[in-house]
Each structure stands twice: as C-alpha cells, then as structure tokens.
Amino acid sequence: MQEQIHGGNIYKASRMYGIRKEDFLDYSANINPLGLPQNLREILISNLDNLVNYPDTECTELKQDISRYLKVDEDRIIVGNGASEVIFLLFEVLRPKKVLIPSPTFAEYSKAAVRCGADIEYFPLKEEDNFIPDREDLFSKLQAGVDALFLCNPNNPTSTLLTKSSLLEIIEYSSRRNVFVIIDEAFIELTAEANENSMAEVLSRFNNLFIIRAFTKLFAIPGLRLGYGLGGVETVKKMWEIKMPWSVNSLACSVGPVLEDKTGYMKKTREWIKEELEWFYDELVKIPGLKVFKPNTNFILLKILEEGLNVKILKDKMASKGILIRDASNFKFLNEKFFRIAIKDRERNTVFLRTLKEVMG
Amino acid sequence: MQEQIHGGNIYKASRMYGIRKEDFLDYSANINPLGLPQNLREILISNLDNLVNYPDTECTELKQDISRYLKVDEDRIIVGNGASEVIFLLFEVLRPKKVLIPSPTFAEYSKAAVRCGADIEYFPLKEEDNFIPDREDLFSKLQAGVDALFLCNPNNPTSTLLTKSSLLEIIEYSSRRNVFVIIDEAFIELTAEANENSMAEVLSRFNNLFIIRAFTKLFAIPGLRLGYGLGGVETVKKMWEIKMPWSVNSLACSVGPVLEDKTGYMKKTREWIKEELEWFYDELVKIPGLKVFKPNTNFILLKILEEGLNVKILKDKMASKGILIRDASNFKFLNEKFFRIAIKDRERNTVFLRTLKEVMG
Numbered sequence: 001m002q003e004q005i006h007g008g009n010i011y012k013a014s015r016m017y018g019i020r021k022e023d024f025l026d027y028s029a030n031i032n033p034l035g036l037p038q039n040l041r042e043i044l045i046s047n048l049d050n051l052v053n054y055p056d057t058e059c060t061e062l063k064q065d066i067s068r069y070l071k072v073d074e075d076r077i078i079v080g081n082g083a084s085e086v087i088f089l090l091f092e093v094l095r096p097k098k099v100l101i102p103s104p105t106f107a108e109y110s111k112a113a114v115r116c117g118a119d120i121e122y123f124p125l126k127e128e129d130n131f132i133p134d135r136e137d138l139f140s141k142l143q144a145g146v147d148a149l150f151l152c153n154p155n156n157p158t159s160t161l162l163t164k165s166s167l168l169e170i171i172e173y174s175s176r177r178n179v180f181v182i183i184d185e186a187f188i189e190l191t192a193e194a195n196e197n198s199m200a201e202v203l204s205r206f207n208n209l210f211i212i213r214a215f216t217k218l219f220a221i222p223g224l225r226l227g228y229g230l231g232g233v234e235t236v237k238k239m240w241e242i243k244m245p246w247s248v249n250s251l252a253c254s255v256g257p258v259l260e261d262k263t264g265y266m267k268k269t270r271e272w273i274k275e276e277l278e279w280f281y282d283e284l285v286k287i288p289g290l291k292v293f294k295p296n297t298n299f300i301l302l303k304i305l306e307e308g309l310n311v312k313i314l315k316d317k318m319a320s321k322g323i324l325i326r327d328a329s330n331f332k333f334l335n336e337k338f339f340r341i342a343i344k345d346r347e348r349n350t351v352f353l354r355t356l357k358e359v360m361g
Numbered sequence: 362m363q364e365q366i367h368g369g370n371i372y373k374a375s376r377m378y379g380i381r382k383e384d385f386l387d388y389s390a391n392i393n394p395l396g397l398p399q400n401l402r403e404i405l406i407s408n409l410d411n412l413v414n415y416p417d418t419e420c421t422e423l424k425q426d427i428s429r430y431l432k433v434d435e436d437r438i439i440v441g442n443g444a445s446e447v448i449f450l451l452f453e454v455l456r457p458k459k460v461l462i463p464s465p466t467f468a469e470y471s472k473a474a475v476r477c478g479a480d481i482e483y484f485p486l487k488e489e490d491n492f493i494p495d496r497e498d499l500f501s502k503l504q505a506g507v508d509a510l511f512l513c514n515p516n517n518p519t520s521t522l523l524t525k526s527s528l529l530e531i532i533e534y535s536s537r538r539n540v541f542v543i544i545d546e547a548f549i550e551l552t553a554e555a556n557e558n559s560m561a562e563v564l565s566r567f568n569n570l571f572i573i574r575a576f577t578k579l580f581a582i583p584g585l586r587l588g589y590g591l592g593g594v595e596t597v598k599k600m601w602e603i604k605m606p607w608s609v610n611s612l613a614c615s616v617g618p619v620l621e622d623k624t625g626y627m628k629k630t631r632e633w634i635k636e637e638l639e640w641f642y643d644e645l646v647k648i649p650g651l652k653v654f655k656p657n658t659n660f661i662l663l664k665i666l667e668e669g670l671n672v673k674i675l676k677d678k679m680a681s682k683g684i685l686i687r688d689a690s691n692f693k694f695l696n697e698k699f700f701r702i703a704i705k706d707r708e709r710n711t712v713f714l715r716t717l718k719e720v721m722g
C-alpha cells in the first residue's frame with residue numbers, strides 16, 4: 001500500500017491515533033514550512049472559474065514561465081502530474097535495460113524502472129562515507145552494462161548534496177559510455193545555494209542528461225500535483241506524445257507566475273534554510289542516543305543508537321504526542337534504526353526537540 | 362497532437378483567432394452550462410490550505426461520498442485523474458487481446474487499448490440506424506474472439522442512449538461468452554432520467570461489468586481532473602495497486618460532498634436538460650442544409666448536407682464570429698460533413714442559432 005511507503009500520510013495517521021489532521025506536527029513530509037505562498041493562493045482563487053475549461057494540454061504559459069526562470073528552451077520542458085508522472089514518462093521513453101540507482105533514495109525511481117521492465121542495480125551509499133557515492137566504485141559500475149543512472153540531488157532521505165564539479169564529472173564519464181544520467185532536483189531550491197547547484201545550465205551540452213524538478217517542495221503544494229522535467233528536445237517531444245492529455249490540472253497550469261518571486265517567498269526560503277538547518281542540526285546532535293547525518297536541505301536523516309529502541313516504537317511514541325516522523329527503514333540499505341524528519345520554523349522545531357528529548361529520555 | 366483531436370481547446374483557438382478565451386462561446390466542449398456549482402467553489406476555497414499535504418492516496422472520503430451517492434460498495438470504487446486515467450488503469454489490468462468498440466465514439470478508448478497492446482475491432486454504428494448498434498450484428502461479433510466491449514452511454518459524439526433493458530441483454534450475453542463489458546457513463550447525469558439510466562445498480566450481479574464515471578461533465582470541472590470507475594472488487598483492487606499514488610490532486614479529493622446536492626444543482630441540471638434539449642433540437646432542424654441527430658444528452662451531432670460546405674470551413678467561419686464547434690470528422694466512420702455542438706442555456710443557444718443561420722445562409 002502506498003500509505004505505508006511514503007511520508008506525509010497524515011490522513012491515515014489521523015485515523016490511527018485519533019488526532020485531527022490539522023493538530024499534527026507533520027515532520028514526516030519534507031515540505032517548505034513557510035507554507036502556501038500568499039500570491040500562489042491568490043492565483044488559484046482567481047483561476048477557479050477556469051476549471052470549467054479542460055487544462056491546456058501543452059501547458060503553454062507554464063512552460064514559458066519555467067523557461068524564463070531557468071533559462072532553458074521551452075522545447076526542452078515537459079510538465080507532469082508531480083515529478084512522479086515525469087519519471088514514469090521518462091522511463092517509458094528511454095526503456096533502459098538496466099538502471100543504476102545509488103541508494104538509499106526515493107523509492108519511486110525503482111518503481112518506475114520496474115514498471116517499464118528495467119533491471120535495477122542498487123549502488124550502495126555507505127553510512128561510513130556519509131552516503132556520498134565512492135567515485136571509483138561508481139565509475140566501475142557505470143562501465144559494466146548500465147544504461148541509466150538515477151541520482152537524487154540533494155538526496156532523499158540522506159540530505160546529501162553532490163557538488164557541481166563531481167556531477168559534471170559523472171555526466172561526462174557517463175556520456176562517453178552511453179549511460180543516460182537522470183538527476184532529480186526536487187529539493188534543489190531548498191538548499192542554501194538554491195539553483196546554483198542545479199545542472200540546468202549545462203543541459204544543452206549533454207544529450208544524456210535529464211533533470212527532474214517540481215513545484216511541490218519549494219512552494220509547499222504537494223496536493224496540487226505539479227512537476228516538470230528538463231531534457232533533450234527529442235526525449236521531451238516523445239514524452240509529450242505519450243502523456244495522458246490532461247494529467248496536469250488547470251489550477252496547476254496557472255501557477256507559473258510564482259516563479260518570478262515578486263513577493264520574496266523564495267528569498268525568504270533561502271534565508272530560513274541557511275539559519276534553521278545549522279541550528280536544528282546543532283541541537284539534534286546534543287541529544288544522546290542518536291546519530292545525526294549532516295543535512296544540506298530541509299530534512300535530516302537520523303539513526304537510533306540506543307539498543308532496544310527502533311523506529312516503530314519511536315514513531316509510535318512521537319505520534320501519540322502529535323508529531324509524525326518518517327520511518328526510513330523501508331529505504332534500501334537502511335534498517336529499523338533510521339528515521340527522517342523535516343526542518344520547519346524555529347517555533348515548531350523547538351517543540352519537536354522538546355518532544356524528542358522526552359521520548360528518548 | 363492532442364489539441365487537434367479533442368474538443369474544448371480554447372487556448373489554441375484563442376491564439377489562432379486572436380479572440381480572448383473568455384470571449385469565446387465554446388460549443389466544442391460538452392460541459393454543464395450551469396457552470397461551477399457555488400458550493401463546489403466554496404469547498405475548493407476552504408481546502409486551499411490543505412494543498413500543503415499530499416493528497417490522500419486512497420481518496421477515502423471521496424470513495425465514501427460516491428458510495429453513498431450510487432449505493433455501490435467502497436471496495437468497488439476506483440478514483441482517477443479524470444475518466445482517462447481510469448480507462449488506462451482498467452486496460453492495464455484487463456490486458457484484453459481484442460476490444461470491440463462501437464464507433465463513432467470517444468477516441469480515448471482505442472488509444473488506451475492500443476497502448477496496452479490490444480487489437481481493436483471497430484463495430485460500425487450506422488447513420489441510417491441513428492447510430493444505435495444492430496443487435497444481431499453486435500451479438501455475432503461478441504462471439505467471434507472478442508475479449509472486451511467498450512460502450513459509451515449516452516454515446517459521444519452521437520448523443521444516443523441505449524435502454525437499460527438492451528444493455529442488460531448485452532451484458533448477460535457477454536457474460537456467457539467471457540466478454541468484459543465496459544460502459545462509460547460520463548454523460549449519464551446529463552440525460553433527462555439521470556442515474557436511472559445507469560447500470561451501477563446491477564454492478565454486483567456481473568463479474569464482467571465495469572462502469573466509468575466522472576465529475577467532469579456534470580459539475581463543469583474538466584480543469585480539476587476527477588473521474589472514477591465502478592467494478593468488481595478484484596479488478597478495482599488491482600487498479601489501485603498500479604495507480605500512480607497521487608494522481609488525483611487534493612482539491613479533487615475534497616469535492617465529494619457536492620454529490621449530496623444540498624443546493625439543488627443536479628436537480629436544476631435535469632430541469633434544464635429536459636427543457637433545452639428539445640427546444641434546441643427543434644430550432645436546429647428548422648435550419649436548411651443540416652441533418653440533426655436526435656440528442657439524449659447535452660450535445661448534438663449534426664451533418665452538413667449542403668454540397669461545397671464542410672466542417673473545416675464551417676468551423677472557421679463560426680470561430681471568426683467567436684463560437685467554437687467540434688469538428689467531428691476525426692471520429693471513426695464520420696467524415697468532413699459532421700460536427701458536434703454543446704447545448705447551453707437559452708440565451709447562448711439563441712446566439713448560437715442566429716450565428717449558425719448567418720453562416721449557413
């Protein structure tokens with residue numbers, strides 16, 4: 001069942017613990033805690049009457065807005081029902097025989113690959129390397145019959161960030177070996193350097209590069225369903241051709257103007273992440289019985305060191321106190337000692353820390 | 362390209378004819394002209410803040426509302442991103458080898474079938490029979506190696522309605538020959554007898570029956586993307602399993618309460634259809650050079666009898682006067698003489714009639 005796999009199933013938690021969903025502090029979903037931008041809300045309301053029309057199958061205006069935002073040509077942009085649809089479409093077009101997936105990472109990549117009949121090789125990201133892929137190991141795998149490499153940057157759930165230069169080296173190496181490189185940048189705007197870490201600017205240099213992006217995390221709208229992809233003109237064209245015509249709803253089609261950031265929401269987001277990421281990490285490491293992995297974006301992976309305690313027990317205890325955490329035991333190569341939490345604002349993080357200390361103590 | 366296939370692409374028309382999209386009278390899309398129900402609008406606004414949560418992957422509340430509305434068990438209900446997603450999921454689960462599709466009909470059925478590797482046999486609905494399938498012909502096809510039969514009732518674009526007794530006979534006959542019957546009831550609530558024509562009430566009697574429904578046409582929300590399907594428990598369960606987890610956005614998930622019809626919108630819809638369908642038809646038949654097929658729901662199929670005139674010319678002339686009609690020439694077994702129009706309210710229908718007379722005259 002989906003609900004057991006992904007974070008953020010507040011509906012089920014509400015039924016299970018008898019707590020109203022609005023009363024939960026949801027640290028299981030990694031969404032911008034600044035919440036729905038006010039101007040996005042206004043855009044949605046002013047577009048409600050447009051629901052009587054079918055969505056624009058080509059998402060014309062939205063593509064124009066994304067194109068301006070990232071300086072990527074419109075014919076390199078595909079829009080989808082969340083990043084999920086973009087990933088599925090990409091695999092349907094690429095039909096790779098074997099996909100290398102550095103893991104632990106977001107489970108949807110392997111699901112999409114399996115659905116398209118691909119074999120998967122999981123490349124283990126090691127705890128002792130802080131989940132950064134070993135360069136030599138990775139390169140040797142890339143020359144051993146792999147068609148595609150799927151990276152998440154920054155990576156979910158480890159919150160690690162690969163540098164631009166190391167990514168460039170991976171893409172170039174893969175290019176020479178006909179390996180397609182897919183990079184999911186769903187959280188890139190929630191790192192301190194935001195789009196400076198994006199590979200969008202080198203997109204036109206590589207035929208083997210595809211970048212996945214979303215409005216979801218940055219603008220706190222997982223409910224709206226809006227992701228996009230950036231790739232080669234031919235790949236993108238084929239993806240549009242096989243896409244269900246109206247999978248992106250008309251409200252989602254209308255939100256492009258938020259990318260102009262007239263209200264400073266994105267600037268405020270960067271300021272918050274810089275400030276809160278460090279503070280929250282420093283406070284968490286003070287709690288005994290936990291190993292905290294250094295985060296680069298708005299969520300943190302933690303490991304329970306205490307014997308006799310596991311994530312099921314911890315999750316249950318936290319939930320009964322109104323806080324949801326993400327059980328990370330079902331991520332490949334992790335186990336029942338790992339959990340993931342979101343970073344929110346100081347006020348809520350303080351509540352979270354107090355509760356976690358109580359529960360751990 | 363999708364835009365050339367389906368009605369209702371007001372975005373492209375706006376670009377082509379230099380008329381603002383809100384200034385068009387869109388007779389190409391067959392949506393309830395009563396527009397967005399006021400209480401639905403209120404539900405959407407009150408749920409905007411819930412966009413910060415992922416949609417409920419199980420659409421629990423929506424299933425409950427549909428279950429109450431049609432008296433169908435919740436475990437027989439699948440919800441999707443429009444009827445389109447429901448159709449694709451169904452074909453992925455059924456994987457029929459050969460599908461019989463009485464045509465002309467909605468093009469998505471054959472697209473979905475082809476995508477799942479099925480062969481298609483088009484069963485011709487004949488103009489001289491007013492597009493009602495010939496019983497003997499249909500039955501002989503059903504025993505000749507067909508796995509599934511796809512019916513649209515009332516049928517798009519012909520606006521014909523099969524009686525409940527004839528449908529029951531088809532389902533029973535098919536059941537004995539292991540033929541799966543799929544009935545798309547997207548427009549059923551826009552017939553004079555509304556759900557009385559639905560096969561939902563016999564659903565539990567047949568293992569070979571699946572019904573497709575949508576909120577789209579009835580509540581005038583094609584932009585929101587919300588369809589559903591009713592079928593056997595096992596089929597529905599498999600569909601949920603392969604569905605992309607969040608394809609139905611959280612606003613769509615929240616609109617179930619409109620089915621209670623506290624504001625009388627559905628009642629008003631039935632009153633309007635009864636009144637306007639007959640009047641509009643009677644007025645249309647008075648226009649020389651046209652054959653008008655008797656409608657049963659909120660759209661009408663017409664044939665141009667005048668030599669030298671075809672739908673491309675007519676469509677262009679109407680569009681330049683701000684009215685969009687649906688070129689029906691790309692429906693299987695139709696040709697460049699056919700077009701489809703919506704039925705709207707008296708005021709707009711009067712404008713439509715005046716404009717059509719001018720253009721035809």
